[in-house]
Amino acid sequence: MTIPPSVPSTLFSELKTKIEEKRARVAIIGLGYVGLPLALLYAEQKFPVTGFDIDQHKVSTLQTGGSYIFRIPPPEIQSARAHGFSATTDYSQLEEMDAITICVPTPLNEYHDPDLSYITNTARAIAPHLRAGHLVILESTTYPGTTEEVLLPILEKENKRMLTASRGGSADQQQFYVAFSPEREDPGNQTVARRDIPKVVGGLDAKASDLAAALYGSIFHRVVRVSSPAAAEMTKLLENIYRCVNIALVNELKLLSLRMGIDIWEVIAAAATKPFGFQPFYPGPGLGGHCIPVDPFYLSWKAREWDFRTRFIELAGEINTRMPYHVLEFVAKALNQQKKALNGAKVLVLGVAYKKDIDDLRESPSLTIIELLQKEGARVSYNDPYFPTVGKGRKYDL
Ligand SMILES: NC(=O)c1ccc[n+]([C@@H]2O[C@H](COP(=O)([O-])OP(=O)(O)OC[C@H]3O[C@@H](n4cnc5c(N)ncnc54)[C@H](O)[C@@H]3O)[C@@H](O)[C@H]2O)c1
Numbered sequence: 001m002t003i004p005p006s007v008p009s010t011l012f013s014e015l016k017t018k019i020e021e022k023r024a025r026v027a028i029i030g031l032g033y034v035g036l037p038l039a040l041l042y043a044e045q046k047f048p049v050t051g052f053d054i055d056q057h058k059v060s061t062l063q064t065g066g067s068y069i070f071r072i073p074p075p076e077i078q079s080a081r082a083h084g085f086s087a088t089t090d091y092s093q094l095e096e097m098d099a100i101t102i103c104v105p106t107p108l109n110e111y112h113d114p115d116l117s118y119i120t121n122t123a124r125a126i127a128p129h130l131r132a133g134h135l136v137i138l139e140s141t142t143y144p145g146t147t148e149e150v151l152l153p154i155l156e157k158e159n160k161r162m163l164t165a166s167r168g169g170s171a172d173q174q175q176f177y178v179a180f181s182p183e184r185e186d187p188g189n190q191t192v193a194r195r196d197i198p199k200v201v202g203g204l205d206a207k208a209s210d211l212a213a214a215l216y217g218s219i220f221h222r223v224v225r226v227s228s229p230a231a232a233e234m235t236k237l238l239e240n241i242y243r244c245v246n247i248a249l250v251n252e253l254k255l256l257s258l259r260m261g262i263d264i265w266e267v268i269a270a271a272a273t274k275p276f277g278f279q280p281f282y283p284g285p286g287l288g289g290h291c292i293p294v295d296p297f298y299l300s301w302k303a304r305e306w307d308f309r310t311r312f313i314e315l316a317g318e319i320n321t322r323m324p325y326h327v328l329e330f331v332a333k334a335l336n337q338q339k340k341a342l343n344g345a346k347v348l349v350l351g352v353a354y355k356k357d358i359d360d361l362r363e364s365p366s367l368t369i370i371e372l373l374q375k376e377g378a379r380v381s382y383n384d385p386y387f388p389t390v391g392k393g394r395k396y397d398l
Contacts, residue, residue, distance in 0.1 A: 047219075137179045195219060
C-alpha cells in the first residue's frame with residue numbers, strides 16, 4: 001500500500017485554498033463609496049461577503065435590499081443578497097470571517113492634519129476578534145507607514161490570543177497576515193469597468209502579499225504586487241498628487257490666459273493631440289471630493305517627520321484653494337459690467353456636487369462659492385438633480 005505524502009496544513013495554505021475555491025468569507029468594514037461597491041464585486045463572484053458599518057441606517061437599508069448610493073440601484077443590492085451578502089454592525093461576526101478589508105474614511109482634521117481616528121477605532125474594534133490565519137487589508141488612503149506604524153501595533157497589542165503578524169519567518173500557528181491595497185475608485189466613470197482597474201497590493205511579507213493578491217485576483221483582472229505596504233500607500237498618494245499638481249498647473253495657466261485673452265480650453269485641446277508626453281488636465285472652480293483635496297496633505301504631514309517640505313503639494317494646494325475666490329471675483333466683474341452689484345444680485349449656481357453625474361458633496365467647491373456669494377449679499381439659488389436639498393454639513397450651513 002502506498003502512503004500519500006503528508007501535506008503540511010498551514011494557516012496560509014488553508015486560506016489560499018479557500019480563496020481559490022471562493023469559499024473564503026470576506027468582511028468589508030466601512031460600507032461607503034468604496035466599501036459597498038467592493039463588497040458587491042465579491043458577491044458577484046459568489047464569495048460569502050459580510051459588510052460591517054457603525055451606521056445603523058446604512059446597515060438597515062442594505063438588509064432590506066435598499067441602497068443609499070445613487071449609482072448602485074437597489075436591484076444590485078438584492079442580487080448580492082441572493083448570493084449571500086449581508087450587512088451588520090456586530091463586530092463579533094468577524095471571528096467567522098477569513099479576510100477583513102478596511103475601507104473607512106481618512107479625512108483631515110481642523111488643523112489640516114491627517115485624522116486617523118477612523119482607522120484606529122476600526123483596528124481597536126477588530127483586535128478582540130482577531131484569530132490566527134486572518135488576512136487584514138487596509139484600503140483607506142493614507143500616508144506611507146500607516147499600516148505598519150498605526151494599524152499593526154494596535155492589532156498586535158490588543159488582540160486576546162497573543163497573535164503576531166506574519167513577517168517572513170517560519171510558519172507559525174499564532175499568526176495573522178497584513179497588507180495594504182489602495183482603492184482606485186473613480187465615481188461617475190462609466191468608461192472603465194471596475195474589475196479592469198489594476199489593483200496594487202503590498203503585503204507585510206510574501207505570504208500576506210500572496211494571499212491579498214489571490215483574493216483581489218478573484219475580482220480584478222490584474223493585480224500589481226509591490227514590495228511593501230508603504231510602497232502601496234505611496235503609490236496611491238503619487239497618483240492623487242499627480243492629479244492635484246497638474247490641475248493646479250492648468251488652473252494657474254487659465255488665470256494667465258484670461259489676462260492674455262487666450263482661450264485655455266482651445267489650448268488644452270490642441271496640446272492633447274500630441275500622441276506622447278502630454279495628458280490633458282482641465283481648469284475648474286476648485287478641487288472637490290474625498291481624495292484630491294485631502295490625500296496630498298497626508299504626505300506633506302508625514303514628510304515633516306523626515307524634515308522635508310513637499311513644496312509642489314503646498315503650492316498646488318494654495319492655487320487650487322484660491323479658485324473659488326477667483327470665481328467670486330469674476331462673478332462680481334461680470335455683474336459690474338452690467339452696472340450691477342453682487343450685493344442683492346440673484347445668482348443661480350448650476351451643480352453642487354463636486355463633479356458631474358455623482359451624488360457626492362464632499363469638499364465641493366460649489367459650497368464654498370455659495371457661501372462666498374452669500375457673504376457678499378447675493379441671493380443664491382442652485383440646481384442639482386442629485387441634491388434636491390443640501391443639509392447642514394460639517395463645514396457649511398447654507
Ligand atoms: N470615494 C472615493 O472616490 C475614494 C476613492 C479612492 C479612495 N478612497 C478612500 O477610501 C476610504 C473610504 O472612502 P469612502 O469614500 O468610501 O468613505 P465613506 O465616508 O463613503 O464611507 C466610509 C464608511 O465607513 C464607515 N465607518 C466609519 N468608521 C467605521 C468603523 N469604525 N467601523 C465600521 N464602519 C465605519 C462610515 O459609516 C461610512 O459608511 C478613504 O480613505 C478614501 O480616501 C475614496
